[in-house]
Amino acid sequence: MARKGKMNTVMRKEARKRENEYLKELETKIQEYEPKTSNAKFFKDLPISTHTLKGLNEAAFVKLTEIQKESIPVSLKGYDVLGAAKTGSGKTLAFLIPILEKLYRERWTEYDGLGALVISSTRELAMQIYEVLTKIGTHTSLSAGLVIGGKDVKFELERISRINILIGTPGRILQHLDQAVGLNTSNLQMLVLDEADRCLDMGFKKTLDAIVGNLPPTRQTLLFSATQSNSLADLARLSLTNYKSVGTKDIANKDDNEPATPKTxxxxxxxxxxxxxxxxxxxxxxxxxxxxxxxxxxxxxxxxxxxxxxxxxxxxxxxxxxxxxxxxxxxxxxxxxxxxxxxxxxxxxxxxxxxxxxxxxxxxxxxxxxxxxxxxxxxxxxxxxxxxxxxxxxxxxxxxxxxxxxxxxxxxxxxxxxxxxxxxxxxxxxxxxxxxxxxxxxxxxxxxxxxxxxxxxxxxxxxxxxxxxxxxxxxxxxLGLPGAPKIKIRGMKSIEKSKELKNSSRKLKALSKADDDGEIRDKSKEIRTKYDKMFGRKNQTVLSEHYMNITGNQEGEMDGEEDEDNFMTIKRKDHVLNEDELPELSLPSSIRAQKRALSKKASLSTKGNASKTVFDDEGVAHPVYELEGEEDFVKRGDAETQKEEYLKKESELMTTADSTDKQVAKEKRQEKKRKRLEAMRREENAEYSDDESDVETQVYLGTGNLSDDMEDADSDDEEGQRKRARFADSSSDDNDSKANDYGVTEIDAPETLEDLESLTARLIQ
Structure with a gap:
């Protein structure tokens, strides 16, 4: 057993020795490689490891492009690179291969933390870089992660501390640098900016400066784009002083005879x-x-x-x-x-x-x-x-x-x-x-x-x-519109500010809006009921708020001009208020005055009955009941004639209303009669049913009107009494009572002495 363990130790030492020799040999090849004199056409001609070559072959990457041929050897030697090449020329592999090789030669493990950071300007581009990395890095022991907006932050926070290669957008990367406890960038080896000119513009300026401020200055930096920025200020921000320019020779130079677009x-x-x-x-x-x-x-x-x-x-x-x-x-x-x-x-x-x-x-x-x-x-x-x-x-x-x-x-x-x-x-x-x-x-x-x-x-x-x-x-x-909507144009400063805010980090916004004690309110943890959501919900269709945003004063004016085509406007008048007409708002001094102020009867006795007013279309106030002028009354004719017309009109209205009421009352009586007959029929069926198990139990809750239900109950009792009386008379008239199937004669129980004598005489006979 001890010998077997000793053999394993010897084998590990030999494997480690072979690996050290291979890494030294690989380092020597990198230093001796000269891209200008080399005629390399395939990835296998480059001084890269067998693990990376195997991943490239399995992903069907065999032949080198021009930018890959020029930039990869320079990056492998440890220089900062400013790469510019035409679109579709393979810039993604030009920086992913150096990342894998750098971390492999440094024998990077999960315990060493973050080794390479790749920043992309858009989410879609970051996803594409991550997919290419997973294809070519399958035979390495490195871990990679993708962090972009729109994904679950908590899920990323739990795993980001074990990531060796991090790919993401500027806003989300900065958020993790602020929040993730286990994310340590002090040992970072490489920083890559894909589409560097877009990452360096004003939209991402503050975010990128905040990220670079957390990175060590000894790192290696690679910048790639189809249209490169040669601004010295931008390069100085990234500590890019001693760098190599590769790719198309000064792609922004106007004297270049070769266009920046592909030949095909x-x-x-x-x-x-x-x-x-x-x-x-x-x-x-x-x-x-x-x-x-x-x-x-x-x-x-x-x-x-x-x-x-x-x-x-x-x-x-x-x-x-x-x-x-x-x-x-x-x-x-x-x-x-x-x-x-x-x-x-x-x-x-x-x-x-x-x-x-x-x-x-x-x-x-x-x-x-x-x-x-x-x-x-x-x-x-x-x-x-x-x-x-x-x-x-x-x-x-x-x-x-x-x-x-x-x-x-x-x-x-x-x-x-x-x-x-x-x-x-x-x-x-x-x-x-x-x-x-x-x-x-x-x-x-x-x-x-x-x-x-x-x-x-x-x-x-x-x-x-x-x-x-x-x-x-x-x-x-x-566009199909009947006319051009009016637009409110803001100043250029406000537009640039809004553009900058749009591309800035949301985490920075939250920090700027923190409370005095430094706490940030997390709206996602606030308790909101369904009623809060209902009242806070905005209409997603075209209703008043959206329409007013376009045609109203919010966005409906241009250069201070008023909208004269509004078909619905409020006619508002500025009324002049005299101080003498305003009521006294100070508290009465005497007790009697205070009681009179609080007494409704006393206030009405001094100021008269309160009157309501209505407003016409022009915004003028009128009393609810306004007396007609004498001239208008005379114009309509004699008083007697108007009186007769009024009485005639009112009598017609009363006749119409009376006939309507009679019809309603008749319908109610018919409905009550129908319900009473149904109740009687149900009782008869219940009494004379041979099979009680077949009778369904039914519950009736009344008509909904308490008085009608009481009347129906009384009428049902009277009807039941009459029915029982008729049944008693018929039974008393029928002296020849018939026996049932068992020979038992059914006779009503006697209630008086005469009934008992009559029953005795019948039984003796």
Whole structure:
């Protein structure tokens, strides 16, 4: 037994020795590897471990892309990396492989805590990174976790302390850094920012600064994006001083002869009026029913409106929609459905414009002009990925045609297309009909109009987005609205502030709203009854509050103009109040005055009977009973004549009311008679029934009127007495009483002396 244990110890030592030698050999290969002189085309040519190679082969990743060939060796040597490459070039593996190799060479275990942190700008991109990591890291002993908004926080808090590689969005990662007790970042080895330009912008600035403040400065940092930010301030915030730039050479340089979009992407554009864009979109979908399409729009309200209306018009293809205001479960299901489908159209915002790898997307349509060229590059990058073919189409209005010059400056020159009049179909009448029938669709159209106009107003490039020349009336009609809703435009500072608050961490908001004693109220733990929920519930359909938000003063004014088209208004008058007419509100000084003030009789004796008033349509007060003027009375004729007419009218009313009352009384009597007969019939059936077990027990609760029930009871007693009298007379008249089957004669018991003598005589006979 001791020898066997000794053998196991020897074997472990030999295995540890072999592993140490393998790691030294791997480290030597990494230091000697030169990506410039190397002709590596496959992952097996790189100095990476066998565990990672095995996972890559099983996940069908064999051949290297350009960004992977350049960046992975640099990352393996421990340098900070600023990577920029075209969309669909494999940037995800370019930072996941160095993470696995770094932790493997450091012999990382679950007891070492968090080793790598990957920050993504959107939930969908974080989920995609996590799925790729689980595929290629199956043969390693590392643990990975995904933390994004919309998931159960408590479930994540219980397990996050045992995570080696953490992937998530900025807000949720910061929340766990504040709340999770076991999450320790002091030993962090690598920080990765995917879509770094989006993570570094103003929307995530405070959140990212708070995260970086909790990380050690000795870490290795990797930044990847299709459109890279070279701002020195942004790089200094991440302690990125001695870094290597890899990928496309200065992708933002205008003098670069190579465009930032894939070569296999066929790009085109169409010039169309703003009012005709939906017609063009619907006609395009009808003519491409066997394609996989993504349609990008500027706001979630536009996506919701177009999806609901097009779904009712049934273009002949499956429709999906995806935007940031949806629940996480719905977003995940939509992503899964679109990825698996072959013929489908997805309406989406820019939430899926970055990094998401949708398989085999045929067309990328941009219904609204993107805010800049970088957004255009990310949008069209959903197609033509990994060398496959794809097509894109951007629909520009005549005012936005100058955007083509912005694209040309980045060596992007889409081809102009013309629409055949026979292929174009107008859907304006259908939209008007749908909005007329469904008020909720009308509300969605109004919100879509408002969100689009506001999105044009806040754009920075005023040469492309001309707010003053926006054809609002024609655009409203194209949405099916009868006219353009008035909009209240806030200042740019408030818009930027709201945008910053939207992307900021909810945990930071809660901390800023903490009580004086530092406690944060958790609304989820407050007790709320069903009545609290009922009264706190808001109407989800189109009723007064939603309608007033659009047409009322809250959002119904623009540049201080008042709404003159309201058909329901309150005519309010500012009445001048004289101080002499106001009642004395001070407490009476004498006891007698106090009693008189508290006595109703005394107050009425001094001020007269209290009178009620009513208000007419003009807001003027009138007494409830107002005397008619003498002139008006004379105009209607002689007093005697008016008296006769009044008496005649009242007598007719009395006659009508009398006949109605008689009819009601007659119906009541008939009903009582019917009930009495039914009761008698039930009694007879009960008395003469041969089989008592067949008789059902019945309960009667009366008519509901106590007086009627009493009368019915009295009448039933009288009827019963008469019935018993008739039965007694018949029995007394029948002297020849018949015996029953057992020979026993049934005779009524004698009550008087005469009855007893009569019975004795009958028995003697």
């Amino acid at each position: 992407l066929q790009q085109s554009y169409v010039i169309s009026d703003l009012a005709d864009k939906l017609d063009v979109l619907f006609s395009f979908i009808k003519s491409h029913l066997k394609a996989k399409i993504i349609v990008f729009m500027s706001s979630s309200k536009q996506v919701h409106f177009v999806y609901e209306t097009f779904r009712k018009m049934q273009p002949g293809i499956s429709l999906l929609h995806l935007h940031g205001r949806q629940k996480q479960k719905a977003r995940t299901e939509t992503l899964d459905k679109f990825s698996r489908a072959q013929q489908v159209c997805l309406f989406a915002t820019d939430v899926v414009a970055r990094g998401i790898d949708f398989p085999a997307v045929d067309w990328v349509l941009q219904l609204d002009c993107p805010e800049d060229v970088d957004t255009y590059i990310h949008r069209v990058g959903r197609s033509a990925r990994y060398g496959k073919k794809g097509r894109s189409l951007i629909i520009l209005s005549p005012q936005e045609e100058i955007f083509l010059q912005r694209l040309k400056s980045r060596k992007i020159e889409p081809e102009k297309l013309t629409i055949k009049p026979s292929k174009k179909k107008s859907i304006k009448p259908q939209l008007q009909s749908l909005l007329f029938k469904d008020p909720e669709l009308k509300y969605l159209a109004q919100k879509a109009f408002i969100s689009y106009v506001k999105s044009i107003y806040i754009q920075k490039d005023k040469e492309v987005f001309k707010f003053d020349s926006l054809p609002t009336d024609e655009f409203a009609i194209s």
